Amino acid sequence: MAGVLLSEAEKTFILHGVQSDLRNDGRSKQDYRPMELELDIVTHANGSARVRLANTDILVGVKTEIDVPKPEKPDEGKIEFFVDCSANATPEFEGKGGEDLATEISNFLSTSFNSGLSFDLKSLCILKEIQCWKLYVDILILECGGNLFDAVSLAVKAALHNTMVPRVETMAMDGGNVDLQLSGDPYDCWRLDIKNVPCLVTLTKIGEHLIVDPTAEEENCSMASLVLAVTEDGRINSLSKTSVGSFHPHTLTEGLKVGTEVGIRLNKALKEALEKEEKRLQADKPERSGFLK
């Protein structure tokens, strides 16, 4: 991602800092910046979440739709990701400016979700070969402060957790046509199982060290990053190397180890935050902060 220009001296300063495990803002190599989560922000969506990771601001909405299953996967539903880099984040994203970045993120999410291990697409099936649920996961990037992949994956996981899929009450077959009746009660829904949904962990290589949660300046100093999709129990669903630099195999294996540990902790922190937020939302009239607070 284009962005901040840095002088050679600044880059050297950052590099030496990473080497002595003391980054510019005082964090160690494996610390995350403060994060904030809110659920149920978008009323038109079946599920939504907003994640703020220091400066980075992501809003995700999930909508459900009834669709026909793919012929090669008749008993599975579909999930589609769409990333929109809003020009609010930086003037470079005006018009089609953010499309490359958006495509990169949505492709990686598609890969990790369609592997079958992260998300049970069979649960989205309504009637084999005829009808299934399609989830549209729409991601809006409002501000960029580095480390987009992680923030996006947290918001996506939170939004999926928040999603209520309407319950199908009756189905009548009429020749080849299906007559679906959805439950009349808008609160009669079922929740998605997000136990195996991964969180993305970005490991950025600066010098010979790997850091977690890079700021925009640190991203600028690095030539290569590794993005891992790590599940709650420490399995890696998918992996991608971004940028033009290269990794030494030794750094790579170390990165997998570090990434897995960090991923487990990140999933755990998200789970705790989601439980707290759910409890808060169940209160009588939960206060919505949104952008107003």
Added chain:
Amino acid sequence: MDCHAAMRGRGGGFSYSHAAVIGSRCGQPVGCRRAAASTAMELLSDQGLRLDGRRPDELRNIRCKIGVFSQADGSAYIEQGNTKVLATVYGPHQPRGQAKNKFLFDEALVNCQYSMAVFSTGERKRRPRGDRKSQEMSIHLRQALEAAIRTELYPRSQIDIYVEVLQADGGNYCACVNAATLALVDAGVGLREYAVACSASLANGEIPLVDVSHLEESTGGPNLTVAALPISGQVALMEMSQRFHCDHLPKVLERALEGCKDIHRILDEAVRKHVEETGRASGWGQVDRAGIVL
């Protein structure tokens, strides 16, 4: 008026759009064109109340926040009823990128972009921007804001204004103009005055309604959108859809302009509160002789 009830009553054979309607969590009526067209809805009931319970001259509830993002020069968020819009302003700054050679010698180049989040409407949008409607809205936005910005103060500079509609429930353009004005004030850009926009409609062929919601828009009533500079009363943009008798135009226009004045009061109050709060924290930049901030 419950949209869910209307859909349910129609029997089986639902299409996917029903899922979108059911998915909406708020109990308020969701703008769905299908139900609106099929049942005849009165814009104004016998008791003189509109579809959402407002009176003809009542605005929707407006809530706003100035200074939402830290990276942009100015930013604001506004909620008009259920319509939610975020606006950011970058500039005035040196023209960069594509606009590098497009700068004007004697005034600032104002660049606007209107974008709607894909999940902002009841039915999911395919593309957030780039279609004709968004481009038209961007041009209209620029028209309204250029009338307010004192562009002669910033020759050879560029001012970027980006609005993002997070939830669309009617009056999108108006909310965008209002949010953009707040963002411009936050950025410290010199304005002649606030650019405020308001919409108005006509009920029963004779009673003007102010601040039209999506439901009222889609029942087919005429819609007049006005962007004005409220203190001087100058109209920067006027757009009308549908048709009504030209005898009624003056009073609908007057109602819309009054709506602009009311919105101006609300926005001004919010700006004052924000300036006071921020100014207090920084001590108004005052320093006494000992060099200590007062």
Added chain:
Amino acid sequence: MSNIRIRLASERVNPSLTFGEEGAPQLFTPGETITENQRVMSGHGTYMDEDNKEVLRASVAGTVERVNQLICVRPIKCRYMGEIGDVVVGRITEVQQKRWKVDTNSRLDSVLLISSVNLPGGELRRRSVEDEQMMRKYLQEGDLVSAEVQSVFSDGSLSLHTRSLKYGKLSQGLLVKVSPSLILRRKNHFHNLLCGASIILGNNGLIWIYPTSPEDESGVGGFTQNLEQVIDKEDRERIARLRNCVLALSASKFMLFDTSIQYAYEESSNYSLKELLAPECMLDVAFRTRHRLQSYRDA
């Protein structure tokens, strides 16, 4: 092992420090009439109404400043508007024929002419053709410089100079960006803080924090850099702590000057370096700093 914590938005703290004591000065918002007195002159942030030449209106939201007949309105936040003599920290964006273009967070890029810099070899050396070709050797795109505003062009862009030893290319350190309105105008913008690090408070809102060099002169001046030198860990900790304190003060819209930053540094010793990133701790530091400054004033 580090701790990853995700907060809820409902727990968000409001960073503004509210003090109800002093009455607010008079505020004006865009379009509002300031006065209808004919004999006033319109300064920044004001304009004469086109239709009614006697009415003076505000064009930004802020407080009014009156100097004899000149009335200005100062907005609480805006892009940097340079004045002669200001100290700025800028980044080189372009290397042109005989000058560099510098991004100083103002509405147009500033200019640093080759005739306005100190070249190695002494003050009065003539700028030769080789110098022009070697411009990139001195300053490239992306480099940071500290400079002083020499003059303001008619279109509002600034001309900078680095003709003193204290200005020049900036070496290892870190940059923090805040709003220009939070930087207090003082006589001196270069400070060697008591805590053991040095800071340059650019009037344009860019703050440079760097380790205090042992020699007094040519600390930041000139164009040589030592990139091999590794700053030791204690210096790094001080610099990181200063950075977090400056951001804490700026989040609460607190004015930044050497005393406030020094106090903030001292008050922040209650928290570890990593804890200072949390919004609650930042607010606490700003609050304590304010309290301490007030108690000194009242004393």
